[in-house]
Amino acid sequence: MSGILRTSLLILFISLILSPDTYSQEMRRTGVLGAQLSPLSDSLAKASGVNINAGMVIARTVEGATADKCGLKAGDIITEINGAVIGGNNKLQKAIRKLREGDDITVKYQREGKAGTAKGKVTGKQFEKSDKFEVIYDKVPFRGGWLRSIVTKPFGKEKLPAILLIQGYTCTTVDGLSPLHPYKQLTDTLTLKGYAVMRVEKPGVGDCINTPDCFTMDILTETEAFGAAFEYMKKYSFVDSNNAFIFGHSMGGIVAPLIAEKTNIKGVIVYGTDHLPWFEYLIKMLRFQNPGFGVDYIESENDIKIYHRLLFEMLIEKKNIKQLTANPEYKRLLERDFMLDEDGMLFTRSLEFQQSLQDLNMTESWSRTRGYVLSIFGEGDFEVMDSFGHETIVDIVNTYNPGKAEYIFLPGTNHSMLLTGNMKESFEVQNKGLTVQYFSKFNFRLTDEIDKWIKKIIKN
Missing domain, CATH: 2.30.42.10 (PDZ domain)
Incomplete structure (x- = not known):
């Protein structure tokens, strides 16, 4: 064996021993x-x-x-x-x-x-800093590339319970968030309560290198990426791997049980999510939201009849965009309600992503979820529309794993974890474009409830 090869293997061996506590900042900033x-x-x-x-x-x-x-x-x-x-x-x-x-x-x-x-x-982009806790920039290996991660933790080296944030639907960054951004308030507050908290970019977002494109990948690729981040988080020397949790928000609440059914995990917390098949969720969402956004009730119901055919062809028969938009009525609805653009993206993501969501069986995933579950619904969350999904998640988990799941109702709280009032009032905030102005009204009862629940789970 040559000296160069021996040296290379030694460097690789040392890097494997030190990882993930040899924190990485050599990724070129976005x-x-x-x-x-x-x-x-x-x-x-x-x-x-x-x-x-x-x-x-x-x-x-x-x-x-x-x-x-x-x-x-x-x-x-x-x-x-x-x-x-x-x-x-x-x-x-x-x-x-x-x-x-x-x-x-x-x-x-x-x-x-x-x-x-x-x-x-x-x-x-500037690196995040804090004088209240430690901020660690690192990278998670994924499919031959790297995902940018940010870990916040209390100062010191003691073993800490840890939480991975799995963010919502969009392919937007979780790095360098403003102090009032809901995710920043969520993760900072949990860190100050004594947790190590990891955020990780979705593949193709921010500083990520040689990873799939977030906008075109499917839900299983997204799940695999967050699963890799969760396993990486548990290897930190300051993390108590027996007390590792996931917080899944919105689409993150769909990804979370897909990970939790396959790994050792202490618990899963979900907020603003559902368990329905994607076809059924979209029908429910369109019927509920469109009148709230100004579509006439009769027009909306007539559109729903078209949507039953459209979504069947799109999600079940898996027709492509060209085939779907050949129907003028389908094209009209996709442009109005799904933000169909010239690249064929729907809600800013690919048709394949939508179709992969339909292929999931969330009831089975929740039934196989390891660890404890906390399901939280906000009264003003018009993205999930009612408490049925969150309560059903608890029922599913407790049917197959008795005593493992709990439900919490948060009054006056919208999808973004902000205090915007009930469903009608939250609609008004959205319609008037005032959501960002409500960032100062983050509902800290959410983090209090999470902290109380985790401490109870760990104690038991």
Whole structure:
């Protein structure tokens, strides 16, 4: 065996021994544009001569970030980033998520009717810091690549109960969240209560390297990624692996039992989720939500009749987007209610993702879930619409594993864990675009109940 090979194997051996407590920060940071952008108005598009679907206007820039360093200013209309035409939030996000710290960037823009080109280097997202607890940036190996993870823990080295957050439906980052973001308030509060808490990016999001694309992968790939993160979390020297938990929010509440049925776990907490097959959930959601968002009741019910055929063809027969949109009525509904875009995405994710959700049997998964279960429903959560799903999860678990599940009702709490009132009041907050303004009204009773339940489970 050559000396080089022996040295390489020794380095690999040492890295395996030290992992995961040799914390990783060498992953190149995702780039940030550092500009708040808004769609073009009709009047601004006409005045500037820019196609309304081929540009976005800068409302403000962040000092020291990419846009500012490139000389861009509020009022500039960005039309291209590195050759990609910018028109609407989807195209913007596609262009931005390709950027990494240190990359070259070329931005084409219009300023006061004149075209310009700005060039520079991409600045990276700042690392989170805290003087109240330790913040650890690390990476989780997954399918030959790496998932970015962030662990927060109390200072010190004692063995701690640990919680993995599994976030909701979208392919958005959980890194660098604002202090008032519900996930940040959730994880920070649990950390201050004495837990090690892990957040992990979905594949293809943020700093992740060589992982599947979140927007096109299926639910089983997403589950596999979070499962890898859960096993990695349990290996930290400061984690009590016998007291490891998952908190699944929204879609995370579907992923959580898929992991918990296959691994040793102390408990699962779910909030804002359901156990229904995806077909049934979507019918229920559309019938409940559309009138609340302004669709006439009779029109909505007529649409539901069409949806029964559409969703059967989409989820059961597994027809593709081209086949589905050949029907004008299907196309109309998919564009209105499912945000169908030019890439064939539905609710920002692929048709294959929707179809893979339909293939799940959540009743079976909950029946096989290892460990204890806490199912929490918020009174104003119009994403799950009623307490039936959360109460049924408890009934399923207790039928097959008696005494293992509990149900909690949180008054006045919406899907984002904010105190927005009952269902009707929460609808009004959403319709008026006030959700972000309610970030200061996080319901800390949620974290109190989680803490109380975990302590009881550990004690028993």
